[in-house]
Amino acid sequence: MSPTIRNVALAGASGNVGAQVLNALLAVKEFNVTILSRSPRSFPAGTHVRVVDFTSIDELSATLTGQDAVIDTTSSPDVETSLRLIEAAAKVGVYRFITSDFGLDPELPGVYDLPVFGRKKVSYEAVKKQAAENRMTYTLISCGAFLDWCLSTGFAGLNFQEKTTWIFGDGNNVHPWTALEDVGKATANVLLHPQETLNRPVYIHSVFMSQNQLFDIAKEVSGGEWVATSNDMEPILQKALEDLRSGNISDATFVVQIQYCLATKALAHPWESDDNRLVGLEEWRWEKVKALVQDIANKKAV
Incomplete structure (x- = not known):
């Protein structure tokens, strides 16, 4: 039986996708939301903001301790940011990780062969490896x-x-x-259905x-x-x-x-x-x- 997800950490909350995910998480009113930020900045009331060094796995691990889920909406071309988040989350026992994918179907042959999706491919392989070792579960959002x-x-x-x-x-x-608002809503609602969304892409569209x-x-x-x-x-x-x-x-x-x-x-x-x-x-x-x-x-x- 899947655990209830209550404590959620969000990385990339100021971006196009992240802002919509944040709005949706707050609208659900069932989550304690912690925002991982590179620098001090203002976010909506009802969130906890933690300034963190994204280059430090130790610091990320300390920050993610006690979180049930991590949502990665960062868009940096540097794949190491996502990989460090995945490693830190698995290290401290985070249950669910939603990768910064938000695109086409990763299971279709040829999609991840294109260089533009290299960052997403590496992140997908990393969370699947963690899941295979029973260290963490994952979800991808495929939204076109x-x-x-x-x-x-x-x-x-x-x-x-x-x-x-x-x-x-x-x-x-x-x-x-898929409209960005729908992407945000779907991402938040995945956490209300942890068993049905276990270790797979979730397919949505407007x-x-x-x-x-x-x-x-x-x-x-x-x-x-x-x-x-x-x-x-x-x-x-x-x-x-x-x-x-x-x-x-x-x-x-x-x-x-x-x-x-x-x-x-x-x-x-x-x-x-x-x-x-x-x-x-x-x-x-x-x-x-x-x-x-x-x-x-x-x-x-x-």
Whole structure:
């Protein structure tokens, strides 16, 4: 029988994902939340803030003593941060560790072969090793692409100001998108179902939709003439990988790898087994997606 999880430590609470996870943990009102922070800063009432040296396993271990669960939402490219958190948590008997994954299905062949997911791959292997040795249990959150973040930042290929769109492949691949608020809620609710979420990815989504479907909504809500450019993602991916090997690295080097996945059915498609109901999520209706796109389009027009 799984223990009841009450004491929860959260790393990365000021980030895009971490802030939503923190809000959801506090909304549940069943957790004692400790925030691990690199420096003194303000967080919502009802939390305990511990300034900790993330480079010290001894200090992390001392800080994590007495915690039932650790949620890693850090996004540093340095995988050692996550590995130290995992090692420290296992060392002091933390029961559940939620890794900083929040992406595609790690069980699909080919996903973790791409360098952009190297940090996630190493973390996944580390928690599985701890679980195999009965030192700790784990959960991953597989949520596809962040719906609101991708629309707001242009990651989804839509430029609301210039009315242009950069299509990944033919734009027709349907895959999961999850709003950050839903990611936060699902992550918190995993801890209410420790047995059902034991040592596995938890699969969630706000909507299953293609890039072209999002583009159609964007055209509908914003009006005007849009210009779309379709892109063969294979040579673009190969160019990014060559740039990575040669050290000619930019943000696009990594962005392209994820966009390639979203265009490829073998790497991104609706979950075969979905956990929305388990973690308290409802699939969005078309009108809710449309309202989000409209809100983002209005903000971009200002």
